[in-house]
Amino acid sequence: MSQEIDILSRITADFAALREAEKKVATLIFDDIDFVAESSIGEIARRAGVSDATVTRFARAVGCTNVRTLKSCLVRALGAGRRFIQEAGDESGAGAVYDIATQTLALNRELMARADVDDAVSWLDDARQVLAFGAGGGSSLLCQELQFRLVRLGYAVAAYPQALLPRMVASTLDKNDVVVVLSVTGYTPEMVDSARIARQYGARIIAITALGSPLAETADLVLPIASRETDFIYHPSASRYAMMAVIDVLALALATRHRERSRDKLRRLKLTLDAHRGGDNRQPLGD
Helix, strand or coil, X not given: CCCCCCHHHXXXXXXXXXXXXXXXXXXXXXXXXXXXXXXXXXXXXXXXXXXXXXXHHHHHHCCCCCHHHHHHHHHXXXXXXXXXXXXXXXXXXXXXXXXXXXXXXXXXXXXXXXXXXXXXXXXHHHCCXXXXXXXXXXXXXXXXXXXXXXXXXXXXXXXXXXXXXXXXXXXXXXXXXXXXXXXCCCCCHHHHHHHHHHHHCCCEEXXXXXXXCHHHHHCCEEEECCXXXXXXXXXXXXXXXXXXXHHHHHHHHHHHHCHHHXXXXXXXXXXXXXXXXXXXXXXXXXX
């Protein structure tokens, strides 16, 4: 069975087609997955009230070669985190969204207070071009957010929210370029590899990522973020707020570094948008 297959989903999907004795093994897994993952065939059979042969037949019925393979799959399922198997405390409701966002921003404000923001801003300001890399969920969207923030200030910036293209682009860079790599975990292989390739050709690497991660170790400068994830898995990832705050810190610093130039760019942008959409002068700049 492929390591990417979730054995618990497979058991759920196949449950109706199982024999009655095999269903007892499935029920035992959902009631006490730790016991089944750690026990022998005989112990599993006695606890489920079935024969040893039934345990073996069950393993094969759900796509495993034998009981040993079944137990390995259960261990992998546990490795994803118990919160994805058992229901955690309820943190639903609109208030929870705002509370977690507030807590995440407060945590990351302390991290940014100790980060080398001044050097990051200088590198971005002096770069021939800025390239933003991100792959996956929030990182893909937010590398484009970095592009949107900087392009309105007149910077040459491009976003690459894919997996393979950043690797290709990285091989074309040199010492005049700065790459901003976004990854909440810092473990995404495509992002780590792209940063490594760009750096070996002389480009400077700014990573918005977790301290101590492979991406952080590859980068020249790290703007750290920490995720405030709870056991309530249904809540959207709060790390997005932290990453967006870092982007806004950089954009604000770059805008105020050249106030007159930024004011001219933003005024021209506002006039262009007003001519297109109308409305009062308090509408945001293209957001």
